[in-house]
Amino acid sequence: MPDRKLPRLLQAPAVLLLLVWMLVPLGMTLYFSFIRYVLNNLRHPEWTTPSPSNWRGFGNYQFVLNSKDFLLAIQNSLFIVCSILFLTVTLGILIAVLINKAFPGQGIVRVLLISPFFVMPAVNAVLWINMILDPVLGLQGIAVSGINDVVDGLRQAPVLGSFFSLWPEFEPISFRATQTSAIAVIMMVTWQWTPFAVLIFMTSLQSEDQQQKEAAVLDGAGTWSQFRFLTLPHLGRPIAIVVMIQAIFHLSLYAEIEIVSRGNGNKNLPYLIGEFANNNIGAASATGIFAVILANIVAIFLLRAVGKTLME
């Protein structure tokens, strides 16, 4: 097939570049994960340069598996990614369906809806944790103390007062605490990424066939049935795309976690890698390999699930 040669030849540089781009980092990570490689060690200065003579086998993997944060990091990674996916897809569909109808000011509303997506992740995190979620200075603190003031006022009221005195004082929630910092991360990332989902779903909704809807109306389908049997299957592919892209992005969340709690009680795999990388490159690389495996499992699992439920 001589006619195939030229196209192949012309594709070659791009393919080669891509391979190098992917394979070199992956190869280095794999290599480092099997040797002892630290940035600083007074007793074993030879470990500070990577070399096959420092071979450690699966030692790094064992070390990572036994470290107390590893399980938490995996759990947290999954918890954060799945929650964000669920929330952004649900909210995205709701908002997209809502603003797909014609209404005055549609253009402005659409632009405003998209805007969170243009905020930088670190800025997003700083804004949320300080200005919105802060228990004293943030909107949350102000709202809670406002409600408390109102309830206080009502306690003085003649008849209802006795009912309101049964109410407890509301406590603002600290989102930097161990139990709640993951929730804060989920909230801020959901806020930022819902516009992405809305954007994709909206374009897809605009290509929906109106005659199918009319046929369904004549067939006796109500609004819910039309949504369930026509719109949702129509959105199947875009949902798969949104889920895939977001899964990739959110498995590597870092800035938000760093800013909210410095990983306190809320590590994910990338954060754990970052911590190891302060000194132990070998362990960090092994964690990286675990992250690759996790990402693949999540991707396959999610695609299956989305495909099964929506496209029948």
Add this chain to the structure above:
Amino acid sequence: MGRIVLDQVSKCFGDVEVIPPLDLTIEDGEFAVFVGPSGCGKSTLLRMIAGLEDLTSGAIAIDGEDVTEVPPSKRGLAMVFQSYALYPHMTVRKNIGFPLRMEKMGQAEIDKRVETASQSLNLTDYLDRKPGQLSGGQRQRVAIGRAIVRDPSAFLFDEPLSNLDAALRVGMRLEISEMHARMKTTMIYVTHDQVEAMTMADKIVVLQAGVIEQVGSPLDLYHKPQNVFVAGFIGSPKMNLFSGPEAAKHGAHTIGIRPEHTDVNTTDGMWEGRVGVAEHLGSDTFIHIHDTGLADMLTVRITGDIAVKHGDKIFLTPQADQIHKFDAQGLRIE
């Protein structure tokens, strides 16, 4: 059951009156065809009957019951769309069963009805395919299947065959006619193909700019067109229409003669002209004739063939009893 009565029904889109108030009755079991040029409001009228489009004024009654405010699904009508409008994510089986599922019918009963419908439409082999894996004709059949399972009181078709190729169109035309003969359900069929209109209809409704020009049986329209528009619209090739002194001789403003009602001769006749294009169809020949002094071009249709070339002199004689006469308003004079 399915007697549909439109009473002073009209439709405006914004300021534009697409359909001025009109009255129309479609009897139970009738096959009514709406024909007219593109944009004349056929689809709009059909959609108003279906309930997909609101009425600006007037009322629609089905079997004596006013359904003007009744939602589409409760009118007991089924519609087949030009683009088929099948549900792309469902199999043929699910597509056909969908209206029954929406009625909350039991699964066993749904299966039975889908089975019956698919047998009568030759779809049994395709039940588990998706619409994307079917040919145009098969998709059309699925759309019809989805309509018949509901046992509607009337079927509405909006140019159902216009996406099919010529051969398939003839086949489907026959199938729909047979279906009507078998089920005896009211059918309203929109088309701009007058062969479909002539061959299928019990009653043809000719529309122009939202106005009903004439209602009648196919042969009624062919033999007694009420006005110039219907005369020119029904029949293929088109009727030759012209005014002037020749028309005045017959005491009319405009006269019309169908191509097939004109005798042709190369030696003598009433009108003289020059042969333009001759279209040989084998069984028939259509000859376009110029320079008659009557109209830009006349068309005649002769059975078999005739030995004439482009530019030859030719003579025409209209069959006297087949001349249609119209007055200055374009209305028929008996």
